[in-house]
Amino acid sequence: MVTPALASENQPTDAIPDGLIDAPLTAAKTASRVLGQATTATKDAALAAIADALIAHTARIIDANAEDLARGREAGHSSGLLDRLRLDDARVSALAAAVHDVIALPDPVGTVVRGSTLPNGVLLSEVRVPFGVVGAIYEARPNVTVDIAALALKSGNAAVLRGGSAARSSNEVLVAIIQEALASAGLPADAVQTIDEHGRAGATALMRARGFIDVLIPRGSAELIQTVVRESTVPVIETGAGVVHIVLDESADEQMAIDIVVNAKVQRPSVCNAVETVLVHADAARRLVPSVVEALRASGVLVRGDERARVIVGDLDVATDDDFATEHMALELSIGIVDDLDAALAHIRTFSTQHTESIITRDMANAERFLAEVDSAVVMVNASTRFSDGGEFGFGAEVGISTQKMHARGPMGLPELTSTKWIVRGAGQVRS
C-alpha cells in the first residue's frame, strides 16, 4: 500500500502550506477529525471546562493583558483601541458567560436538512457536518478569541486563530487555557490554535492554506476584511461593514420616523447595524427633516445634510459623497433628500454595503418594492435597523453578519458554521 502523503498529485501545489505554519495546520486538521465525531455532550463538557478555566485563571489572563496594554500605551495606541483590548475581572467573567451561552445553543451537527427515497429504493439524506477547520483573522479584541473558539468547538470544528498583534500576550494565554481545558475534557488540545507568533506572514499563510482551512472568517475593520477577501485562496465568509440606510417615504409617520431613526443611530452607534444615512422623500422633507434633526441633535448626534437638506435646516454640516460612503460608527449621520423611491434606490445601490436597509412608509406598494428591490442581506419596513442581529433574530449567538451572498447572508448562527454531506444508503443498486 502507498504511504499517505500530505497532499496528492492532483491537488494544487499550493495545497501544501508554506512551511511557516505547517505544524499548527496539520495538527488542527487531525484534531478536527476527532471534533467532527464528538458528541454534543462531550463538546459541551469541554466548553464548560473552558468557562471554568477562564474564571480560575483570571489573574493569569489579566497579567498577560497588562503586558499588551503596556506595549499598546508605549506604541501610542488610541484610548479606544486600548479599551477594546482591556480585560478585567468583569470582562473575564463575561468571556466565561459567553461560553455558557454557546453551551446552551442547539448543536447543528447531525441535523438532517432534507432527504428522500429514490424510485430504486436508495435512501438519500443531507446531513449537517462541521466544516472541519475554521480560520479566523481579527483585530485586537481578545474576546473574539474565546467567542470564535467556543462557536467553532460547539459546531464540531477545530479553529486556527490569528488575532491582532496588539493582543498577542492575552491571546496566547487564552488559547493556552482553552487547550488545557480541552485536554482535561478528553478532546485534542490542538483543536484550538493561535498563530499570532508568526505575525503577518502567518496570516498570509493562513489565507493560502487550501486543503487545511475549510473556511476563513475575518472580523474587524472594513480594511482588514477586504484584505482577507482579496488575498485568500481559501473560502472566506465576508462579514461586513454596514453603511446602513433608512428611507423616510412621503407617507412616513413622523413619530415613527423619529423613533426609528434615533434608535437606529443612538442605541449603539459603534456597531454595523447602526444607521449612517437617512434619505427623505422630497415631498415629506419639510415635514420630517426638522423634527428628525432636532431629535438626533437632542441625543448628541452630529447631523450632516446634502444641499437640499441644508435648505430646510440651514445649520446642518455639509454631507459629502465621502460621508455617504462612510461607516462612521459614531454619533454622526447624513441626511439626503431624494425626489422619489427610484432616487432612494439608486442612492442605496451606489453607497450601501448591502448589510441592512429600512423604509418607513404607510404605502404598501412602496414597502413591497423596497423589500423586493433593495439588494441587501436584511431589508426592513417600519423597523429599526438595530434588529439586524443574530441575537435579535433568535439565533442565540452571532457568528457575524454576512454581507456576501454565498453560503450565508445576514446574521449567522451556529448552523452557518457547518457544511452538509449527502448520505446514500443502498442495497446493491447500480445505475442503468
Place this chain on the structure above:
Amino acid sequence: MVTPALASENQPTDAIPDGLIDAPLTAAKTASRVLGQATTATKDAALAAIADALIAHTARIIDANAEDLARGREAGHSSGLLDRLRLDDARVSALAAAVHDVIALPDPVGTVVRGSTLPNGVLLSEVRVPFGVVGAIYEARPNVTVDIAALALKSGNAAVLRGGSAARSSNEVLVAIIQEALASAGLPADAVQTIDEHGRAGATALMRARGFIDVLIPRGSAELIQTVVRESTVPVIETGAGVVHIVLDESADEQMAIDIVVNAKVQRPSVCNAVETVLVHADAARRLVPSVVEALRASGVLVRGDERARVIVGDLDVATDDDFATEHMALELSIGIVDDLDAALAHIRTFSTQHTESIITRDMANAERFLAEVDSAVVMVNASTRFSDGGEFGFGAEVGISTQKMHARGPMGLPELTSTKWIVRGAGQVRS
C-alpha cells in the same frame, strides 16, 4: 443629491473592474435587476423563445461551429476535443431540449426558507433571491453556454460567460440567438453575455470583478478549476474533479462488489462520479480481487494494482501513487489492498478529491463509520458512485457537483444558484 457613482469610496478599489470588460459587466448588473424581479411566467416564456430560436437557427449554429472545427483541426486538436466541440442537428435539438427541461423545473426564487414572529411582533422571513450575476468560465463545450444561460435565467440571474477559445464562433452565435430571444420575450438582451472575444485577459478581469460578479462557476478540467479558485477574488463555487473510491470491506458480497465496481467504472467512464480506485480489505482480497478484475477486464477496463494486489493477480499493471491520485476519466482503474478500514480511510484522506466514495459491506458498524468519517460531498454504502448526480438525486437538472464545503456541497440544483435575503416587517418597533 449626490450623483450615483459606479463604486463608492468605502468599497475596495478593485470593485471597479479592469476597463476591458466594464461594458458587459455593467450591462449584466443592470439587466440582473430586471431578471431578479421577473415572474416565473416571464422567465419561462423567454426560455421557450430561446429553445425555439435554437431550433430555428440550427443552420446558423452549425455554420459557426464548422468554423471552430476547422480552426481546431488546423491547430491539431485531439479527436476527443473536436467531438466535444461538434454541433450537428441532433445536438442542437438536444440543446433546445435541455432548455425545455429547465422550464419544467420549479423556480426557486421567492421560496420562504424559514421565518418567525419575534416576541415584539416583528415578522421575519428568509426568502430565496437570485445571486444577481453569475459568471462561468469553461472549456470548449458549446452546450455549457446554453446550459448555464438557461439555469441562470430560470433562477433570475444574469450570466456572463467565458467559454474556451476553441468554441468561440459557436458561443458567439449561441449567445446572439439567446439575446435575440430574450429581447423578443421582453427581457433585457444583456442578461446573457459572452466575453470570449477578450480571451484570457477577459477571464482574468471576470475573476476580479468584485461587486459585479456575485458567484463564479468554473466548469472543465481540474487545472482550469484550480486556476479559477486560486486567481479569483469573487466568490467561486468549485465543481470538481472526482478521484472516487469504492472500498470492498471484509464482509462485502462478491456479486454486489462486482456489479457496483463495474457499473461505477464502465457505465460512463468519462464523468466525475466514475470510480477510479478500489480498495480491498486484505482479508477479502483473495476472495474478491480475482473476480472483480475479471469482470472489469471483460468490460475492457485496464486494471492496475499495488504490490499486494499484484501478488493475487500477477499480470496487473503497476499502480503508482500517480495513478491513485489521478482522475483517469477512461476505462482504467487502480486496486489497492488495505489492512483494515482505518487504512482505507487513510488512503481516501490522502488521495480523494472529496467528491464521492462508497463502501460495499454487510457490517453495520463499518458502514456507519465510513459514512461518518469520510469527508466527501457524497458518501455511500452498497450503492454505485454513479448515483452521485443531480438528475439521479431528483433535482431535474444539474448545475454541477460542488466539492467545496461552503454554500453547496455535492450535486447542485437550481436553488444552489440563489442566495437568500431577510425580510423584516415591523409596525414601528425599535430596539430597547
